[in-house]
Amino acid sequence: MHDILLVSGTRPEIIKLAPVYHALKRRPWARPAWLHTGQHDAMATPILDGFGISPDYVFERDGATLARFGARCREWLSDVMSARPWSGVIVQGDTESTFLGALAGFYHRVPVSHVEAGLRTHNLDRPFPEEGLRQMISRIARHQFAPTARARDMLLREAVPADCVQVTGNTVVDAQKWLIEERGLRRRVGGRGHILVTMHRRENWGDEVAQVFGAIADIAMCYPDVDVLFPVHLNPLIQAPAHAILGGLPNVRLVAPLDYLGMQQALIDAWLVLSDSGGLQEEAPTYGVPLLVLREETERPEAVGAGCARVVGTDRARIVAQVQELWEEETAYAAMRRAGNPFGDGLASERIADTLAASFGITDAAVGVAA
Numbered sequence: 001m002h003d004i005l006l007v008s009g010t011r012p013e014i015i016k017l018a019p020v021y022h023a024l025k026r027r028p029w030a031r032p033a034w035l036h037t038g039q040h041d042a043m044a045t046p047i048l049d050g051f052g053i054s055p056d057y058v059f060e061r062d063g064a065t066l067a068r069f070g071a072r073c074r075e076w077l078s079d080v081m082s083a084r085p086w087s088g089v090i091v092q093g094d095t096e097s098t099f100l101g102a103l104a105g106f107y108h109r110v111p112v113s114h115v116e117a118g119l120r121t122h123n124l125d126r127p128f129p130e131e132g133l134r135q136m137i138s139r140i141a142r143h144q145f146a147p148t149a150r151a152r153d154m155l156l157r158e159a160v161p162a163d164c165v166q167v168t169g170n171t172v173v174d175a176q177k178w179l180i181e182e183r184g185l186r187r188r189v190g191g192r193g194h195i196l197v198t199m200h201r202r203e204n205w206g207d208e209v210a211q212v213f214g215a216i217a218d219i220a221m222c223y224p225d226v227d228v229l230f231p232v233h234l235n236p237l238i239q240a241p242a243h244a245i246l247g248g249l250p251n252v253r254l255v256a257p258l259d260y261l262g263m264q265q266a267l268i269d270a271w272l273v274l275s276d277s278g279g280l281q282e283e284a285p286t287y288g289v290p291l292l293v294l295r296e297e298t299e300r301p302e303a304v305g306a307g308c309a310r311v312v313g314t315d316r317a318r319i320v321a322q323v324q325e326l327w328e329e330e331t332a333y334a335a336m337r338r339a340g341n342p343f344g345d346g347l348a349s350e351r352i353a354d355t356l357a358a359s360f361g362i363t364d365a366a367v368g369v370a371a
């Protein structure tokens, strides 16, 4: 039996590791355990519940600064690593928790698996600190599960040995497939549907947030028929301007963060998404919903390449102009409404489980390689 530790810290890490956890649970040779660092707490619990996961280990951030939390976390992780002869540690993405989970595995000489490896902007300031963290994880991970061929090429260019890298697809598509098949997720609205907004990236805090919220106010006032749905991140730097700029508008609904099923329902029912989220860029193409990326660059250009997303930045006038074009020009909108997801086929977690099995000398392959 192989004990494998999955480490999560934030909402997207839970969503993207949950399918891997369940894929491992179905394998007779694997005993997966879940550790949540508590980097996000209020937003994490409903997501863990939604995937039927009760963590085996939970740490608490308890208001600590990231530096203090990180120092404590490193000690706690070391204790957990010493508690059992782990066969593997699995981390996802590029957060402080991801990095510390990988570092703990590295120091304890336990092979580290990195899910969603190879995302790059090659700009250490954007996104900060994620670009630096993911590059450092790529130096110490044994299994690097790249979501796309582009991500694999990024790793090979950094001289990561080819036998450490595998293209699996993004596990977020597995999570969506599970909701469609097991929870009956379907589009429920007639007509165009709403504009879904999310905004939280650190590099957008400050003037960028005000520009974007100003653009949303302009759109809502110019088109009273447009319904805007905005689940507002709990960060006070987002909450305060959201309520100040958008609070009084009758066609803008400011709501609390949604659980995962609620978010996917909001996404499948949307006409358009305005977001700086990484995960939404990967999820919107599953439902053919066009997305405008509220950032100056993206490490996920595959959706832009496929035609279903545009990088529009945070300039108020530019955002308004882009939305107006799509609202008024049916062909421009239809061209973006493509089906098919360039990020995955819903089998990424099974490929990850197959690779781990093979690394332990077990043959129980469930699927073939990603296209």
Ligand SMILES: CC(=O)N[C@@H]1[C@@H](OP(=O)(O)OP(=O)(O)OC[C@H]2O[C@@H](n3ccc(=O)[nH]c3=O)[C@H](O)[C@@H]2O)O[C@H](CO)[C@@H](O)[C@@H]1O
Binding pocket: 010, 011, 012, 013, 015, 092, 093, 094, 095, 127, 130, 172, 198, 200, 231, 256, 257, 258, 259, 260, 261, 263, 264, 276, 277, 278, 279, 280, 283
């Ligand atoms: C630089 C960068 O791109 N970094 C990424 C970024 O991740 P992100 O941008 O994808 O993060 P979010 O937008 O917070 O989450 C998205 C997921 O959450 C679901 N969701 C959202 C709102 C809601 O009300 N209910 C929900 O269920 C949504 O459908 C989606 O699946 O930060 C992480 C560290 O925080 C990084 O690791 C990750 O690389």
